Amino acid sequence: MLETLKTLDLTPFLLSFKLAGITTLILFILSLPLAWYLSQTKSKTKPFIEALTALPIVLPPSVLGFYILIVFAEVDLNFTFTGLVIASCFYSLPFMVQPLQGGFEGLNKNMLEASYLAGKSKIVTLFRVALPNIRPALLTALIITFAHTVGEFGVILMIGGSISGETKVASIAIYEMVEIMDYTMAHIYSGIMLLISFVVLLSVYIFNHTQKKIGGFN
Amino acid sequence: MFNIDINKTLHGSNGEMNLEVKCNIKEGEFVAISGKSGSGKTTLLRILAGLEIAEGNMSMNDVFWLAQGKALAVQKRNIGFVFQDYALFENMTVEENLLFVNNDLNFANELLKLTELTSLKKQLPKMLSGGQKQRVALCRALMNRPKLLLLDEPLSALDANMRLKLQNEILKLHKAFGTTTIMVSHDSSEIYRMASRVLVLENGTIVNDGTPKEVMMKDKHNLEGELLELDEQGFATVLVGQQLIEIKYSKEEATHLKIGQLLSLSSHKML
Numbered sequence: 001m002l003e004t005l006k007t008l009d010l011t012p013f014l015l016s017f018k019l020a021g022i023t024t025l026i027l028f029i030l031s032l033p034l035a036w037y038l039s040q041t042k043s044k045t046k047p048f049i050e051a052l053t054a055l056p057i058v059l060p061p062s063v064l065g066f067y068i069l070i071v072f073a074e075v076d077l078n079f080t081f082t083g084l085v086i087a088s089c090f091y092s093l094p095f096m097v098q099p100l101q102g103g104f105e106g107l108n109k110n111m112l113e114a115s116y117l118a119g120k121s122k123i124v125t126l127f128r129v130a131l132p133n134i135r136p137a138l139l140t141a142l143i144i145t146f147a148h149t150v151g152e153f154g155v156i157l158m159i160g161g162s163i164s165g166e167t168k169v170a171s172i173a174i175y176e177m178v179e180i181m182d183y184t185m186a187h188i189y190s191g192i193m194l195l196i197s198f199v200v201l202l203s204v205y206i207f208n209h210t211q212k213k214i215g216g217f218n
Numbered sequence: 219m220f221n222i223d224i225n226k227t228l229h230g231s232n233g234e235m236n237l238e239v240k241c242n243i244k245e246g247e248f249v250a251i252s253g254k255s256g257s258g259k260t261t262l263l264r265i266l267a268g269l270e271i272a273e274g275n276m277s278m279n280d281v282f283w284l285a286q287g288k289a290l291a292v293q294k295r296n297i298g299f300v301f302q303d304y305a306l307f308e309n310m311t312v313e314e315n316l317l318f319v320n321n322d323l324n325f326a327n328e329l330l331k332l333t334e335l336t337s338l339k340k341q342l343p344k345m346l347s348g349g350q351k352q353r354v355a356l357c358r359a360l361m362n363r364p365k366l367l368l369l370d371e372p373l374s375a376l377d378a379n380m381r382l383k384l385q386n387e388i389l390k391l392h393k394a395f396g397t398t399t400i401m402v403s404h405d406s407s408e409i410y411r412m413a414s415r416v417l418v419l420e421n422g423t424i425v426n427d428g429t430p431k432e433v434m435m436k437d438k439h440n441l442e443g444e445l446l447e448l449d450e451q452g453f454a455t456v457l458v459g460q461q462l463i464e465i466k467y468s469k470e471e472a473t474h475l476k477i478g479q480l481l482s483l484s485s486h487k488m489l
């Protein structure tokens with residue numbers, strides 16, 4: 001058992017975290033203006049944009065993966081890490097947008113107006129007033145997006161293949177081990193995933209709970 | 219001079235209502251906007267600030283704030299606004315709340331000293347009491363040295379003692395900085411003590427405009443009160459202002475009376 005642990009190949013985990021980290025960063029940058037816009041707009045297009053961004057929650061990953069596969073074939077992105085990042089951005093989009101939008105919508109509107117009255121632009125208001133006042137929502141968005149990307153499987157299976165060090169993330173590695181009936185390794189990998197996921201979620205809930213308890217923001 | 223001539227259709231709980239206000243406000247005036255809830259007071263204040271759109275014209279010292287459907291951006295109006303819920307920036311300390319508006323430390327310290335907040339300047343808003351928050355909101359509103367100060371029932375959430383103290387503070391600041399101040403209020407004593415002019419709004423239009431004395435002084439021999447209770451001994455309990463008054467009534471009168479009804483009381487008879 002100890003021998004097995006010593007020779008444990010951690011590359012799939014590192015790849016999973018690298019993918020999740022980059023995806024989270026890109027999604028944060030892209031989702032911030034989108035979530036801010038959705039929270040402030042009264043436009044009739046709002047439900048359409050909301051429905052579009054929520055699609056990845058409902059769609060089977062195989063459907064999303066299939067469409068991405070078709071498009072990526074044109075631009076030669078299948079079976080590459082870059083391709084995985086782009087696909088993950090679609091897959092995890094709602095997990096970044098929705099908490100941020102919810103946080104912004106829960107803000108006291110008068111507080112934002114007070115900033116406008118002070119002569120501050122929407123951008124300054126976003127970064128100096130809105131964002132610092134939705135810290136729990138911000139943390140939830142970042143962590144859940146990260147965790148959800150780590151847990152991604154179906155889409156990656158369809159467009160990533162299983163190239164070691166390039167597209168073979170933890171979830172795919174586990175799938176392969178089960179396929180070749182290497183249950184010992186499948187147990188170890190699954191156990192690690194289970195533990196990490198639980199610790200991540202637990203820390204989010206503990207943080208948000210203490211924020212509420214001390215009468216923190218929101 | 220602040221020229222106002224605006225109209226806007228409001229969709230309230232009582233159906234549609236047309237807010238139509240036309241008046242001129244002189245520099246340095248302290249104007250109170252009074253009226254029942256739902257009469258359009260807060261909306262009017264928000265239109266003046268540019269937080270809501272409306273039709274018509276508005277100009278401040280010959281600069282157009284609203285003309286031909288175009289409104290000057292809120293950011294460019296240089297208005298001080300105190301919200302009913304204060305709306306302080308929760309992530310910033312008292313001092314940072316002020317400096318966010320205008321990075322002038324000397325002026326911030328001066329205002330904090332005037333309102334006796336100096337010792338609290340490093341505190342976050344959530345640590346403050348209602349009265350302290352109100353004072354911070356007032357200081358913050360003055361940081362840009364606004365020509366126009368708008369107050370939306372700024373003292374309604376406070377107890378009577380604190381209200382009196384802050385009324386004096388607002389007046390002091392109004393005079394010290396020579397602002398034109400417009401305050402929404404439905405507290406008669408507050409209006410009497412602070413304002414030089416009252417606009418009474420009813421269903422979206424100004425129905426009365428004058429000094430507090432002219433507007434609020436009713437017929438000297440008439441009082442208005444709310445009927446609270448009728449007892450079997452033939453006494454009615456009536457609330458006049460904050461005072462309870464007991465009045466004898468006859469059986470015949472009792473048939474017309476309903477609890478909660480507004481009564482006109484004259485010195486010798488009821489109704």
